[in-house]
Amino acid sequence: MSIVGAGFPMRVSNMLAGALGAAIVAGSPASAAVMMATFYGSTDFGGYDYAGLFGTPDNSLAYKSMSLTFVYDTALGVRVTTAGEDMVVQSGGLNPILSASITIDGVTLDLDLPDYGYASSTDDYWTWLSARGTNPANYDNELSAMVIGSGMPGDLETPFMTYGYGGGSLRLWSPTNFGEALAETDFNLGGVEVAYVGPSSPGPVPEPTTWALMIAGFGLAGAALRARRLAAS
Structure with missing residues (x-):
């Protein structure tokens, strides 16, 4: 006795189409954007420019006005x-920090810090960004900044500006x-501004589990079509 009854192919087709849709939805990336975070403040008392990166070699960087900027993409890494x-952090070789x-x-001074990136925003608490570049012959190069205060949206893709206190x-x-x-220095920070730069581009590459779901979904859809042809014959 055949299990392919009159209404069976349609039910199977609907079920498999739903499975395919669920697979695609499950693998769809969240909305993403390229943003720019700028921190404002001053250097502290212990900063020093040994190599003359900011002017004269062997010069103090103490108590100088400063700002630092991170451009980040929320589609890169794990969010x-x-x-x-x-929060978004580097994973699988994808660094959310595009530039610093x-x-x-x-x-x-533009910095080359491709090996680790982190960005975090907590509602009415902090905005924190950090980047690092490995240095095979020495310690890692790094830049970090955090401002604590009210007005943070808890969303890395929402533009805002607020004053507070912090360091880096x-x-x-x-x-x-x-x-x-x-060169080395610590900072005393008093404000941060996050601005929208543009959409994430290119889009994120699907994870292996996403590809598996999509392939399984397409396979089930093909099985549904074969069942329909058998029923028609």
């Missing part, structure tokens, strides 16, 4: 969003001589 908190720069006393640090090391610093 975790909960009530009132949004710092300006001290009017001199801007810059550490740059020689690529050839172990233990030799090029």
Whole structure:
């Protein structure tokens, strides 16, 4: 006795179409955007420019006006969003921090920090970004900043500006001589502004589990079509 009754192919087709849709929905990435976070403040008392990256070599960086900027893409890395908190961190070689720069006393330095990136915003609490670049012959180069205060949206894709208090640090090391610093300073920060730059581009590459779901969905859809042909014959 055949199990392919008069109404069976249609029911199976509907079920499998639903499974295919569920697979595609399950693998769909969340909305994503490229954003720019700019922090404002001053260096603290212990900063020093050994290599002259911001002017004269062997010069103090103490108590100078500064700002630093991160451009980040929320589609890159692993993103975790909960009530009132949004975080994205590097994973699988995808760094959410696209670029980082710092300006001290009017001199801007673009930084190459491709090996680790982190961005976090917590509702009415903090905005925190960090990036790091490995240095095979020395310690890692790094830039980080955090401002604590009210007005943070808890969403990495919502533009805002707020004042608060916080800090961060810059550490740059020689690529050839172990233990030799090029420049280092800590910061006293008093404000942060996050602005929209544009849509995430290119789109995120689907995870292996996403591909598996989609392939399984297409396979089930093909089985439904074969069942329909058998019923018609």
